[in-house]
Amino acid sequence: MFTGIVEQTGTLVSLETRGGVRRITVEAPGIANRMREGDSLAVSGVCLTALDVDPVYFHADLAHETLAKTSLGALAPGSKVNLELPTAAGSPLGGHVVQGHVDGAGTISALDPVIARDDPAFDERTTDWTLKVSVPEIARKWMIPKGSVAIEGISLTIAEVDDDGAEISIAILPLTYSRTNLHSLPIGAPANVEADVLVKLAWQQSQEQQKPSFDLTESWLVANGY
Template sequence: MFTGIVEELGEIVALEPAGDSARITVRGPLVTRDAVHGASIAVNGVCLTVVDVDGDAFTADVVRETLDRSSLGALGPGSRVNLERPVRLSDRLGGHLVQGHVDGVGRLISREPGERGDVVVFSLPPDLSRYVVEKGSIAVDGVSLTVVEAGGDRFSVALIPATLQMTTLGLKRPGDPVNLEVDVVAKYVERMLGERAPQAEAAS
């Protein structure tokens, strides 16, 4: 479990295809400081399991499902990525509950610079639109953000200077893909209400 508060900007060292999967090596001095085999690290919002640590870099295997559902397969050596270690039970929850399970890929549509940050609009896959609401939470490339406006196939967020400087969102340009994870609470609520609906109809 993560919070969507990025700890550092890392860099892809290698992304090597391996049959129907891939092996990714990422440089991140901070997140590898206490990393061990089997540890979890979120890379652009994707929870990966560390299989090897070498100095300030770690290696993880990425299965086909992850490559298909996220933008990791589009990365290459030199690509910058957002990195976060899992939250500890004693930590403050600075963002919101982020699982590191990407729901879909959106694209940056536009950005409007302001005096104190940017307003950025992203596309939204149709099957995720019902989970995204104004003032709700969403993770974009692993960054916990508050939705400014949501409607149909897009949503907007306001990025403060710190977010622009400390995450990849300050580097994104129109057309660039981003990993999206909607609020897991919304999905559980939908599931529970969906299970109750047939019971309510039977009782009436």
Template sequence: MFTGIVEERGRIVDVHLDGSDAGTAPGSARLTVHGPKVTSDVGHGDSIAVSGVCLTVVERDGDTFTVDVMAETLRRTTVGALAAGDEVNLERSVTPTTRLGGHIVQGHVDGTGTVVRRTEHPAYDEIRIRTSAELGRYLAAKGSVAVDGISLTVIDVVDLDGGSSDEGAEFGIGIIPETRTATTLGAARAGTVVNLEVDVMAKYAERLLTAGTRKRETA
């Protein structure tokens, strides 16, 4: 589990893709990441969020760590598009004494979104992100969302074309100067694809509210 408070920007050192699924997509990957702060006290089997994706450390060598990535993660997140030299947001998993400065982030990315507009202000930047209707239904104004592993507050949500599956949804977030400097969102512009993790409580609430309906429909 994580808090969405990024500890440092890391850098991809190496990407190795293994095999393919039906000859169309990598079956798995191994990433080596440079991150002096997060590697200072991690070992084999520990979890690190890499731009919001919870990954398990399989090797550590000085200031770098290596993780394995399976096909589902490559398909659902931006990890499959990473290349050597790319920057990523890094956060170690929480401990019982960690301050919960953001919100509960599992590192289980639900899907991606695309930055459609960025408006810069002296004290903050407003970023608009478009995503699918499937994810948009879990977003709420003043609720929480993790964008590339960063805990952020949703400014507003707009269901495009009434929330149809074709058009999706658009939402706004704001980042302060500290977030500009400390995370990869500082360089995000229109067209940038980002990982999104919605609030897990919203998914559980939907599951509980629709369970009875599904039972009646199948009876």
């Protein structure tokens, strides 16, 4: 389990095909030296298994499902990725429950400073930002105002949801902007979206409650005088 509190960014060194999978190499001093082969970690919100770890680099294999449903397959060497190690039992839950099971890749549709860039008071280091993300259709039903969402593995709070849930707006603090990969993502870039698992569970329970408690069949109708 993760919390969506990004520890640092790493740099994608390579993405190469090896048999039936694609292997990424990530430069991540500060995290790589804390891992062993087989450890889990979140790479831009995707739970992966670390391979061939050394003090500076780690590798991870991407399955076809990962390539199809996340932004990782679209990365190029030099891309920045958000990194988080699993949360140890008993540790404070700084963000929200993030599983690393991405629902799908959305799209960055806007990332604008609250203060206009031509304003004399504008300072990229201190301004807030408004992030807008187009949400993949499968996750739209789980987007709720003031609810949690993980974008690129970052625990964030949804400020606004458009009428059909296709786009969400999120307030980004200066620290989040500078310490994650958000500042490096161009408009139109894919972004991993993971809905809050608690919202998913509540939605599933509501769907179960709406189901009839029995199957309405012809034999049941005859037996009950209809």
